[in-house]
Amino acid sequence: MGALDGVKILDFSTLLPGPYATMLLADLGADVLRVSSPGKVDLVAAWPPFLEEGGVSAPWAWLSRNKRSIFLNLKKDAAVQAVKTLVREYDIVVEQFRPGVMDKLGLGYEALKAVNPRLIYCSLTGYGQTGSMANRAGHDINYLSRSGIVSAAGREAEGPSLYNFQIADVASGAMNTVVSILAALHHRDVTGKGQYADISMTDGVIPFNSMDGACFLAGARPPRREGQQLNGGGIYDFYKTKDGQYMSVGSLEPKFFAQLCVAMEHPEWSDGHILKTDLALVKRIFQEKFLTKTRDEWVELFSGLDACVEPVLTLEEAAADEHNVLRGMWPDVPLPLAPGKTVRQMGCPIKLSDCPPEYRHAGYPAGFHTHEVLKAYGFTEEEIKGISQ
Structure with a gap:
């Protein structure tokens, strides 16, 4: 039994932050149904390499792990009504559109709360639902830049440095989405009431200023590159070796x-x-x-x-590192469309003694479960065709 067995999530998110959050919840047992648009390709779905035996890209196979997937054309009123039908039995909605988009579709928190008062509704955006930049587009690099962190990152002579991972997306957006959902679930267990969660990736990285941020707000000078104990201003640093490592x-x-x-x-x-x-x-x-x-x-x-x-290990070395392997961080996950075949993926970092994460299957192609899911809710073939194209 998974820790979140019985919890049902409708996932309207795309790209990395929302899908990573719901994947963690799915690894812990939640029933996650991913809702995709039939006419809009998620960048992750087209990100090479493509797993021929799995029918999906490697990133999609990872981020859609343990989930089902349906197509709904939310521009159609009948598809909106279909979501409301589903929401009657779902605990959580996660969406990643710009503020106001779901409201315009008739699927905002107030509209779905009227259908299911116990609903927990989480909106994940770059800048949040309020404030002067709420409707502005952005990506990980922008959220980090506006948080104050990047101004003190990198080398003094060279300026800011890039990482090959998305800090704001994963460590801020995804993780705070998971925290907010679990907190709201506990509150609902106590009070019986659902609620709305407004998660901003920029909000989430502001506390990543950590020691420097606390000191500055207490009157210290602003941090500068290679001027602090933890950014190269002390012995805490990377050191080149004889072989260029x-x-x-x-x-x-x-x-x-x-x-x-x-x-x-x-x-x-x-x-x-x-x-x-x-x-x-x-x-x-x-x-x-x-x-x-x-x-x-x-x-x-x-x-x-x-x-x-x-x-400093390469990814290849980290994937073969004895400690990481023993910690179960590189599981071989079954490919659902290729019986007996697996794909190696990055594992779930949450370790629970009585209900550890499970890797039931890698991601299905987008929309794969459309007929199966909607038929179970009484939709006819004609209705399904009408709302999923």
Whole structure:
């Protein structure tokens, strides 16, 4: 039995943040029905490579894991009525349109609440439902940029740096969607009432300013690139090795720094006093020292030390890393259209002792369950054809 068995979710989201949130909930047992538009291709569905045996792209197979999928043309009144029919039995709606779009379709919170007062309705957007930028388009890079974080990220001489992952989408939008839904479910268990959740990806990354943000708001100077303890202004940093690879150093606490100094052959610095008197010297010596050995030689040396120093792994290496494998983070998930075949995917990070996540199947093609689902609600073949095209 999954932790969320019996919870039914209608998912109107696209791209990455909403689908990742509902995938986590589906991994934990929720029954997620993804509603797609027959005339609009989700960028994720066209993102290569394409899994011939699965009938979908690799990202779609991942983000649609454990879900069913139907087509509905929400521009048609009959399709809107079909959603209202479904909502009578569903607990949660997740949508990712710009503010006001669902209202114009007749599927906003108030309209669906009238059908099901216990409904939990979550709207996930870049800037939220209110404020001067509520209707502005954006992507992950924009939300990070407007949060204040990027102004202190990267190298002083080079400016902001890009990551190959979507921080605001996943760590902010998706995770806060999951948190809001679980909190609202508990509140409903206590009071019997559903409610509306307004999740902004920009709101979610503002607290990621963390230590620097708290200090600035208490009167400290604004953070600058390579000027803070955690953004390259101290020993906490990446260090290039002899073979062009990198090691990460997170030796902040005195006991870890002391172990680092032993490895760097400067035990006289172990008390940490030099960090206050000549930090620049320490960092320069460490940079020079790391260049004298290969990454793997440093890994071997630090394997016996408790110093918070680890290698920068490629994705290929991380996928083969013993610890990550033992943690179950790379499961082989059945391809539903190819019996006996699997696709390796990134796993669910939520570990529960009594009801761990399950990987029942990878994603089906968009709209695959349209007839199955709508027939179960009494729609005729003609009606289904009319609202799904």
